[in-house]
Amino acid sequence: NLFRIFGDLSHLASIGILLHTVRSTQSIDGISFKTQALYALVFMTRYLDLFTWHWVSLYNFLMKVFFLASSVYIVVLLQQFRTKNPIAYKEMVLQDTFKIHFLLLGSLVAGLCFHHRFTLLEILWSFSVWLESVAILPQLFMLSKSGRAQSLTVHYIFALGLYRFLYIFNWIWRYVSEARVDKIAVVAGIVQTAMYSDFFYIYYKKVIRGNAGNLP
C-alpha cells in the first residue's frame, strides 16, 4: 500500500539526506553518533533473517541489505572524523551525552517480555523494534541541549519521523484490508512516533510557518 511505500521512501530519504550532507559539507555538526550507532545495532539485530533464507520479496531483500549497509557505513563515516577532523569529532562527543545503556537495557527487557516466540531470532527482532522506537533520543537530547540545529539534522529527523508516522497508517490499512496486525510493531511504532511529536510541533512552527522558535 501507498503508506508503506512512502514510509519506506521517507526512511530512504532520511539516510540520503544524512549521507549527502556529511559527505558534501564534511561537517558532522549536530549529529549524534550514539543515535547512528543504535540504528546500526537495530538493523543488525532485526535483519538476521537474511541469513535464514526466509524469502519475502526482492524489494524486501534489497531494502534490508541497503538499510544494514548504510547504517554501518554512516557509523564508519562518522568514525573517520576522529582522525580527519578531531576538533569536530571531540565537540560531537562532548555534546552526545545521553546515557544509552538505559535504552539498551530497557529494549532488552521489553524484548524478553514481549515477543512472538521464545527463540533467539524472535527476541532479537523484538529487541530491535523496541530499540528503534527510542534510538532517536540521544539525537533529540543533543538538539535540545545545543538549542540550534543544522538544516541537516532538522530535515533528517523530519524524514525519519514521517516514516514512522506513515507506518501507523500502513498498519491501520493492513488491519482493515488484510485483517492482520502485529501488536509489538504497532505499540513500538506508536511509542516511536510519540517521541517525534514534540519535534514535529517545533518543525511546524519553525520550518513551515517560518518562525525562529526554540528547539524541543
Place this chain on the structure above:
Amino acid sequence: HVIGPVKDEL
C-alpha cells in the same frame, strides 16, 4: 482478525 507477526515489513 489475525494477531501475529507481520514479518514482511522493514
